[in-house]
Amino acid sequence: MEKKAKKNDIILIVVLIVAALAAYLGILYFQEKSTKDGVAVVKIDGEEYGRYSLTEDRTERIELPDGSYNVLKITDGKADVTEASCRDGICVKHRPVNRKGQSIVCLPNKLVVEIENGEEAEVDAITH
Amino acid sequence: MTTKKIAYLGLLIALAFVFSYVEFLIPINLGVPGAKLGLANLVIIVALYTLGEREAFLLSMIRIVLVGFTFGNMASMLYSLAGGILSFAVMVLAKKMKLLSVTGVSVLGGVFHNVGQIIVAIFVVETASLIYYLPVLILAGTLAGVAIGVLGAMVTKRIGKIWM
Known part of the structure; x- marks a missing residue:
């Protein structure tokens, strides 16, 4: 139980970091696109x-x-x-x-x- | 509430208040508004795991009002309230689902504290482009949440024994 929760913690942290990076890249992309227009x-x-x-x-x-x-x-x-x-x-x-x-x-x-x-x-x- | 519980809760409120003051003295500026360690959340986590949900919620709200009147203003209190309530709701949900340990719950708390504040900021400033801060705030919330969560787990383990 304890061990499984720890594993879930790590999954959560990785997911959040990936989500933050993805959102950052997405914003960069849209900024570039809108600047172009x-x-x-x-x-x-x-x-x-x-x-x-x-x-x-x-x-x-x-x-x-x-x-x-x-x-x-x-x-x-x-x-x-x-x-x-x-x-x-x-x-x-x-x-x-x-x-x-x-x-x-x-x-x-x-x-x-x-x-x-x-x-x-x-x-x-x-x-x- | 037993006398012991009342005394313990009072102690934690004072501690959360002092932590907020310490953070007010040494602001960590990451160039993004709203990013900070959230030392007070350590106390809320400990309360959540040793006292219970109602007590921890009470602690969180009293802290925000106290800190707001002492060091802040109505605007900063509004931001804190939004962050505090959203973060607390998510933490209680996560705790009830029993999928995460203290660290995971704290990470969610940290992230949603920032998300709550940025949502209020978008409405107050009426500028949707504040959403650009979100990636940094998610990252900052995650890192702060890990630090607070690891500490919180250690404290809860030790305090829990004395308290129970």
Whole structure:
């Protein structure tokens, strides 16, 4: 009886560790999959201008009617604004985005680059 | 409850409270919220095997309320309650099925304590992606459960003799 219970304990522990590993691998797989589907959506003054998949590298020059522009560059699955006509250049300084819900905003040009699909943004911190 | 039982239960409640305080002093940070050794669970295991289910449940609930009011807040108490109740229910079930030894029961307790907390966290923060923590929490719960279970079996064996 005692011995059998000990054996069951070990089976339980092994099953739990395998389950944890399987869940971990599963999550990795889904994360990768959802990152692959990531799309950078460019909106100007609230209107959608274009959607660019994060999977292929490209450089897109977005021209606005009034002559101002922003350059959207997609490399290594990340979207970044590398050049812009605006004075403050906040959008250029902003670090590249690749997670769902992240965005780069250029207020002077009323341009927003937002990531759709893709992996959800990580939690910054949790307090108890 | 006999006087002896009451005294013994009081002793265990105090011990569980002190263990919680010790753990509060030296938090083991694994980079994942909710992962800890769960020293207090050692006392609950011992109570479960030497006193009984009702007494052990009482001990678990009193400990959570005491610790919540002393070191925590309403939110942390909510997490503890969810973890504590789920973990206790699973441990009692596992004990009744008589398939596992003290170590196995403790492992299940550790794992489900974490599962209970993460479920509450998902509802509180409204972020399903917290489920990503689950594999690490299952692993952490298993390891902590083994440590506590081996200790618990040793203590139960020795205390059981004095108590009975």
